[in-house]
Amino acid sequence: MSSRLASALVQHIKRIPRTTVLLDNKVDLPFRIKYSVQRGIATREFSGSVAHRQTMASNEHGAWIGAQGAGSLDLRSDVMTVPTPAMLAAVANCSLRDDVFHEDPTTRDLEAHVAQLAGKEAALFVTSGTMGNQVALRSLLTQPPFGVLADHRSHIILYEAGGVSSLTGATVKPVVPKNGIHLTLEDVTAHAILSTDVHACPTRVISLENTLNGMIMPLSEMTRIAAFARAHDIRVHCDGARLWEAAAAGAGTLAQLCAPFDTVSLCFSKGLGAPVGSVVVGDAATLRHARWVRKSLGGGMRQPGFIAAAARVAVDETFSAGLLTASHETAKKVEAAWTGRGGRLVHPVHTNMCWIDVEAHGLTTEAFTGMCADEGLVVSGGRLVTHYQIAQNEAVVLPKLEKVFERILGGA
Numbered sequence: 001m002s003s004r005l006a007s008a009l010v011q012h013i014k015r016i017p018r019t020t021v022l023l024d025n026k027v028d029l030p031f032r033i034k035y036s037v038q039r040g041i042a043t044r045e046f047s048g049s050v051a052h053r054q055t056m057a058s059n060e061h062g063a064w065i066g067a068q069g070a071g072s073l074d075l076r077s078d079v080m081t082v083p084t085p086a087m088l089a090a091v092a093n094c095s096l097r098d099d100v101f102h103e104d105p106t107t108r109d110l111e112a113h114v115a116q117l118a119g120k121e122a123a124l125f126v127t128s129g130t131m132g133n134q135v136a137l138r139s140l141l142t143q144p145p146f147g148v149l150a151d152h153r154s155h156i157i158l159y160e161a162g163g164v165s166s167l168t169g170a171t172v173k174p175v176v177p178k179n180g181i182h183l184t185l186e187d188v189t190a191h192a193i194l195s196t197d198v199h200a201c202p203t204r205v206i207s208l209e210n211t212l213n214g215m216i217m218p219l220s221e222m223t224r225i226a227a228f229a230r231a232h233d234i235r236v237h238c239d240g241a242r243l244w245e246a247a248a249a250g251a252g253t254l255a256q257l258c259a260p261f262d263t264v265s266l267c268f269s270k271g272l273g274a275p276v277g278s279v280v281v282g283d284a285a286t287l288r289h290a291r292w293v294r295k296s297l298g299g300g301m302r303q304p305g306f307i308a309a310a311a312r313v314a315v316d317e318t319f320s321a322g323l324l325t326a327s328h329e330t331a332k333k334v335e336a337a338w339t340g341r342g343g344r345l346v347h348p349v350h351t352n353m354c355w356i357d358v359e360a361h362g363l364t365t366e367a368f369t370g371m372c373a374d375e376g377l378v379v380s381g382g383r384l385v386t387h388y389q390i391a392q393n394e395a396v397v398l399p400k401l402e403k404v405f406e407r408i409l410g411g412a
């Protein structure tokens with residue numbers, strides 16, 4: 001490690017704030033844990049009526065330190081956000097009852113809270129965004145023949161291990177949006193299969209993704225597409241893994257953005273920073289069926305209260321308290337640093353992703369990744385994701401990126 005990098009790291013560690021979280025669990029186990037984090041070292045102190053008292057000074061994995069953890073220099077994805085001390089506090093206070101029997105208060109509270117935020121009747125906690133999408137689609141597609149229409153770049157087509165085909169048997173229709181940003185009603189009407197001819201495989205679900213590659217599909221377009229779908233007895237799903245970002249960017253409230261859809265899947269473990277989990281929202285009847293589908297996929301969970309508790313903190317502290325907006329501002333600063341030096345973009349910056357076109361400037365993605373690694377930044381090609389923990393560490397990350405940009409493009 002170079003001496004400059006070493007001294008930058010020392011400065012970085014010195015800036016780590018002292019965080020103290022007091023956990024009180026008076027109901028099941030009357031003990032108190034004092035948990036403090038300073039300079040990456042976690043100290044836990046157990047006291048109270050529990051027989052043992054223990055003080056530990058260890059955190060070899062750098063866990064539970066939030067923005068100061070592994071995610072703070074990692075721009076590969078917002079899945080790199082790491083859990084925070086507040087999440088640990090919530091984990092220690094959660095209920096641990098059986099959720100297959102639908103008896104766990106922490107999980108039920110989370111579902112009720114997100115259903116309310118989304119303006120839907122019901123919600124179902126699932127382990128991942130992939131499971132959320134697949135459970136929703138399987139619940140909407142009940143009687144073949146059926147087809148699913150989606151953007152050709154959508155996660156359900158490219159990155160879910162072919163689940164739509166293998167789990168539902170649907171024919172998938174990938175559509176290229178004419179505007180290069182998002183599907184429009186015109187794209188959908190040009191490709192939806194409405195025929196009742198016996199040879200045809202009718203479109204039964206339109207699956208939209210918002211945001212897609214960090215770009216927002218406007219509420220007005222989703223509403224137009226949903227109206228067309230309703231008129232033709234087609235159900236509408238939204239892969240809303242990052243719909244929170246569209247809401248934070250002012251595209252509508254979460255409820256408004258969910259209104260056009262029969263089902264929406266929302267992720268807690270991307271930009272919101274929870275370690276695990278997603279949720280499907282929709283009407284009560286569809287969600288009753290979805291609970292059945294989740295079980296059939298092996299997704300029923302016995303005591304998921306501890307992950308539901310962390311997810312609730314993610315909703316309250318990252319989404320509802322407004323941390324996503326700061327991450328969008330950081331993306332704009334990255335964009336300005338790149339385009340200000342004449343750099344080209346792959347996609348416009350709407351939320352927390354800045355896609356820089358390194359190849360347009362004669363660089364391979366591997367070379368760019370290596371140049372960032374020299375500065376201590378983790379990237380994988382030109383997609384730079386400024387999740388909220390990057391925003392919290394902006395004073396360290398931005399100068400490093402600027403240095404790399406300068407090497408590629410010269411000074412601003």
Ligand SMILES: Cc1ncc(COP(=O)(O)O)c(C=O)c1O
Pocket residue numbers: 079127128129130131133155209211239241242267269278
């Ligand atoms: C848009 C979108 N939907 C769904 C998923 C799937 O989420 P998971 O990785 O939790 O299965 C991802 C993952 O990054 C995603 O980007």
